[in-house]
Amino acid sequence: MLVKKPTINDVARAAQVSKRTVSRVLNGSASVGEETRKIIEKIIADLNYQPDKQARGLASSRSYFIGIIYDNPDALYIDQVQRGLLDVCSRQGYELVVHPCKYDSPSLVEDCLAFVGRSKLDGVIVLPPVSESKVLAAALREEGHPYVRMASLDLDDHTNIVVSDDRTGVRQMAAHLVGLGHRDIGFITGPMHYHSSTERFEGFCGALKDLGLPIPEGRIAHGKNNYQSGLECAHTLLAGEGRPTAIFANTDEMAAAVLKVAHELGIKVPEELSVCGFDDNILASRIIPALTTIRRPVTDMASLAAQKIISAIEDKEEKAIRVNYIVQPSLIIRESTSQWPGSE
């Protein structure tokens, strides 16, 4: 093989037109004769011609690449997002370039800017928690790079963000727990400098308060969203007398840790303790007992984000704002929560 790929010139020659006209067809310009267009399209198909992205990009200063920036330990989440984005992007001729990074690094902004710059990415999707960085967003905007943030909180104008309404999600969980008769509920937070953590925490506390059940200080443990910290928090919450009858963890990872510790301590879940998490990642359904949790509509968010970024790239922000920007989590009830006092 290795025959040289056809260029726009080959197409033009075969169609007996100038390459300018072929270019018009390629870009869907209106001002091409019906006849001519037909002929050119046929030849393109016959030759199996594909425009060269690099040349195209060089001329139009675009790359047809979209970046995805994240620093998230939850691989499943990343994977889902990637697939969701790709679903939309590849249909529109964009490819996805990945960029894991360190949210806490002092060079985060510089690093991300370099990433976008060196490959002339047409735009970037930023995942939580990196998406919460005000400075990064400002820098991207400043440099004129289209971006869309995925977050748990409405912290940018609706052209540039897709948010999952975590606050409403945790309210459902509060209602669920209280509905089961729980009156003494513990909470394991995420890192409190993440908006997602405070949203969930405050949303949950607020809901409980509305139901007349404030969480006492002693029932709150501060975790880091990961398994290890979940283990530690579970210990502090479950050690000693008078433990809570239910624990809500900020992530499934930490909820899994609670299950583990409860198991070690001989506390039966859900009979003696209800446990629930947030995310609905793969762990949630596999673990025993299966976890009651809140599902983040990841794929929906990704799909919206992709539409937004492409609109922003192609229509200069005109259409992007029309794409919906908010999405609702949903309560998934499984085996780890039950009636209190224990129904078994």
Add this chain to the structure above:
Amino acid sequence: MLVKKPTINDVARAAQVSKRTVSRVLNGSASVGEETRKIIEKIIADLNYQPDKQARGLASSRSYFIGIIYDNPDALYIDQVQRGLLDVCSRQGYELVVHPCKYDSPSLVEDCLAFVGRSKLDGVIVLPPVSESKVLAAALREEGHPYVRMASLDLDDHTNIVVSDDRTGVRQMAAHLVGLGHRDIGFITGPMHYHSSTERFEGFCGALKDLGLPIPEGRIAHGKNNYQSGLECAHTLLAGEGRPTAIFANTDEMAAAVLKVAHELGIKVPEELSVCGFDDNILASRIIPALTTIRRPVTDMASLAAQKIISAIEDKEEKAIRVNYIVQPSLIIRESTSQWPGSE
């Protein structure tokens, strides 16, 4: 901001040389005067000049993008591989473009070729099970696209592959189980048209046979590597009288399913049944009881694959072959396997 980025021409002008000379410096050509080089390098630094990848690519027909092709349900594995690859690639100036696909699709080859072609990827890394496709590899080679396959079996020349020695891995598991006193062991296979499945299955059976313990037909269940099929296989293996004392599943996902079914059936693990898996994915350490399994050295493989592909791209296959191509899995003993008859 939005000041136009400096080009090679700006550098040339400032240095009072032709752009050809700047280009030489950029590409580390030997034939540039020591003086001249110093001057140019300083100016490059001062201007914070970065060569434009697109233009570079257009001229040299390279893209500085490496693709990664996969169809794998295990998000954690994908994520680990991506990070492993990126670790090496980004240091060398390459970006990673992702491409999930359908291994069983009739258009797999066409689809992947289009992926590589339309973005002029410099090379691709192919993950299992897609990496097992002979036709895809042949097509890639035919078209002159550098590629590296990650697999469980040595099925290409060592320039183009990185393999994990699954066969040796499962042997360790066999020894472990038999060492614990198990004599009646069940096995849940993966899809038998995957080389990885047959490698593990045959490796395990072979090891058992060597120890004088052939697996009877009735102790074998054919799964699909996913949780759902694991559930089904576990049922057939554990239903009725005279169940095996240990079950080895081809993946952790399926092993998790065995745990689930055992739990439902009231069979205690590991006291009444030992269970083990393969992969050491996140599930393995989170689940209760924590899973004894075989760890695939994913990061190592990814790192080797990255080195190989870059060598192939830059040195025209000369150095790639010198990079090691085989990597050893290791046995991770946790809580799901124990002495038989039960030691508790």
Add this chain to the structure above:
DNA sequence: TTGTAAGCGTTATCAC
């Protein structure tokens, strides 16, 4: 509706 010609920012060919 269609064509001409000038870039886009590099690398590559050949002289000098």
Add this chain to the structure above:
DNA sequence: GTGATAACGCTTACAA
């Protein structure tokens, strides 16, 4: 060792 100058394959003013 260095420098004109021509590619690379496309888009886009500007004409026609």
